[in-house]
Amino acid sequence: MGGSLRMVILGRQGSGKGTQSTRIAEAFGCIHVSTGDVLRAAVAEGTELGKVAAEIMESGGLVGDDIMNGIVADRLAKDDIVEHGILLDGYPRTADQADALERILAELGQSLTLAVNLDVAVAEVRARMLSRGREDDTPDAIDRRLALYEEQTAPLLDWFAQHGLLETVEGLGTETEVFDRLHETILDRLD
Ligand code: AMP
Numbered sequence: 001m002g003g004s005l006r007m008v009i010l011g012r013q014g015s016g017k018g019t020q021s022t023r024i025a026e027a028f029g030c031i032h033v034s035t036g037d038v039l040r041a042a043v044a045e046g047t048e049l050g051k052v053a054a055e056i057m058e059s060g061g062l063v064g065d066d067i068m069n070g071i072v073a074d075r076l077a078k079d080d081i082v083e084h085g086i087l088l089d090g091y092p093r094t095a096d097q098a099d100a101l102e103r104i105l106a107e108l109g110q111s112l113t114l115a116v117n118l119d120v121a122v123a124e125v126r127a128r129m130l131s132r133g134r135e136d137d138t139p140d141a142i143d144r145r146l147a148l149y150e151e152q153t154a155p156l157l158d159w160f161a162q163h164g165l166l167e168t169v170e171g172l173g174t175e176t177e178v179f180d181r182l183h184e185t186i187l188d189r190l191d
Contacts, residue, residue: 004030004083004084004085004086005028005029005030005085005086005087005113005186005190006030006085006086006105006110006111006112006113007024007030007086007087007088007112007113007114007115007116007186008087008088008091008092008101008112008114008115008116008160009021009024009087009088009089009115009116009118010115010116010117010118010153010156010157010160011116011117011118011119011120011171012120012122012125012146012149013125013129013142013145013146013149014120014124014125014126014128014129014132015118015119015120015125015171016118016120016171016175016178017089017090017118018034018089019175020118020175020178020179020182021034021087021089023175023179023182024087024179024182024183024186025087027183028085028087028186029084029085030084030085030086030087031080031081031084031085031086031087032086032087032089033072033075033081033086033087033088033089033091034089034090035068035071035072035088035089035090035091035093036089036090037090038071038075039053039057039063040057043057049067049071052067053067057136058136058141059141059144060136060140060141060142060143060144060145060148061144061148062093062094062148062152065094065096065097065100068091068093068097069096069097069100069101069104072088072091072097072100072101072104073100073104076104076105076108077108082108082110085113088101092156093152093153093156094152094153094156095152095155095156095159098156098159098160112163112165113165113186113189113190114165114166114167114185114186114189115160115165115166115167116166116167116168116169116182116185116186117157117160117166117167117168117169118169118171118178118182119168119169119170119171120171120172122146124172125146126142126143126146129142130142167185167189169181169182169185
């Protein structure tokens with residue numbers, strides 16, 4: 001299925017990734033997979049994964065690469081994604097996860113279409129997260145996640161740039177303005 005979209009959305013927590021991902025998935029007919037949502041569901045259900053993830057998520061840390069790579073490998077092999085394509089939100093978050101994603105897709109005979117960096121400055125995302133009042137959004141956890149993002153995830157932008165996959169989209173503006181920018185960027189890549 002060469003026509004399916006297979007993309008990654010990167011951006012600091014609070015950049016609007018989740019909201020925009022829902023709209024992108026709807027517009028392009030691909031499946032939105034948020035690893036944060038997968039983990040939150042596991043915590044809510046009290047599964048083994050949920051038990052491991054709960055404490056880590058609460059402290060703002062990262063769940064281990066092996067666990068995350070296993071979750072994504074299983075999900076990407078499912079028929080719906082093979083057929084309709086994927087928008088990954090919250091993964092990869094480390095260099096090891098990026099390598100794993102490339103390997104997982106290659107094994108399925110697929111490759112990424114693009115990676116979008118939804119760019120919003122630290123001060124702005126911090127304010128947004130404090131105001132959304134999610135349970136794991138304590139000031140300490142927010143700061144830890146933002147620091148981890150700079151440390152581990154921001155270097156991924158270089159990884160994607162080196163692979164010729166990176167597009168940066170300005171994340172300030174109304175939801176629709178940002179979506180229109182994303183839409184155009186993706187369409188350009190699909191041409
Ligand atoms: P998110 O909803 O993407 O902000 O994710 C919420 C939390 O889930 C993060 O702070 C991490 O603790 C954990 N998490 C989500 N995705 C990953 C991932 N790809 N690797 C490691 N931890 C993750």
